[in-house]
Amino acid sequence: xxxxxxxxxxxxxxxxxxxxxxxxxxxxxxxxxxxxxxxxxxxxxxxxxxxxxxxxxxxxxxxxxxxxxxxxxxxxxxxxxxxxxxxxxxxxxxxxxxxxxxxxxxxxxxxxxxxxxxxxxxxxxxxxxxxxxxxxxxxxx
Numbered sequence: 001x002x003x004x005x006x007x008x009x010x011x012x013x014x015x016x017x018x019x020x021x022x023x024x025x026x027x028x029x030x031x032x033x034x035x036x037x038x039x040x041x042x043x044x045x046x047x048x049x050x051x052x053x054x055x056x057x058x059x060x061x062x063x064x065x066x067x068x069x070x071x072x073x074x075x076x077x078x079x080x081x082x083x084x085x086x087x088x089x090x091x092x093x094x095x096x097x098x099x100x101x102x103x104x105x106x107x108x109x110x111x112x113x114x115x116x117x118x119x120x121x122x123x124x125x126x127x128x129x130x131x132x133x134x135x136x137x138x139x140x141x
Contacts, residue, residue, distance in 0.1 A: 002046060003039065003042055003046055004043075004046050004047075009046075009050060012047070012050055013051070015104060015108075016047075016050050016051035016053070016104075016107070019054070020111050020112050021084060021112070021113065022083070022111070023053060023081065023083055023107050023111050024054075024055050024056070024057060024080075024082045024083075025044045025047065025048065025056045025057070025079055025080070025081060025082075025107075026056075026057045026067075026071060026080040026082055027040060027041055027056065027057070027058050027059070027078065027079050028058075028059050028060075028061045028067075028068065028071075028076050028077065028079075029041050029058060029059070029061060029077055030061045030076060034061075034076050034077060036077055036094045039094050039096075040079060040093070040094045040095075041058060041077070043094060043095070043096070044079060053111065061078075071090075073090075076092075077093060078090060078091070078092050079092075079103075081106040081110050083109075083110030083112075084113050087109075087110060089106045089109075089110065091103060098138065099138055
C-alpha cells in the first residue's frame with residue numbers, strides 16, 4: 001500500500017517538476033529493531049518515482065560502517081538530502097505530517113544549491129565563527 005495518496009502524488013509531482021539539479025536521498029535503515037525504517041524507505045522510494053531528478057541510495061546502519069561514518073549518522077531511520085554536495089540536511093524518523101513539507105523544501109533547496117534566506121540572514125549566519133549543531137525536534141503532541 002502506498003504512503004502517498006494519488007491526489008497528493010499529483011501535487012507533489014508538479015512541485016518536483018521545478019527541481020533544477022539532481023537530488024540524492026541517502027537513507028540508513030536496518031531490518032531488525034527499527035520501528036519505522038520500512039516506512040521511511042518506502043516514502044523515499046515513492047518520492048523518487050515522482051521526479052527523474054531524485055535518486056535514492058539505501059545503506060544498512062549496521063553493515064555499511066564506512067557510509068555511516070561518512071554521513072555521521074547516529075540513529076535510524078535517517079535520510080540525508082544531498083544536492084551537488086552534502087549540505088548537512090538530515091531527517092531522523094519518517095518525515096510525515098508537518099515534517100513532510102520541510103522535506104520537500106529541503107529537496108528544492110538542495111536541487112538549487114541555495115536557500116530562500118534573505119541576504120541579511122545569510123550575512124548574519126556568515127558571521128558565526130564557532131561550529132553550531134542545530135537540531136529541530138518535532139512531535140505531534
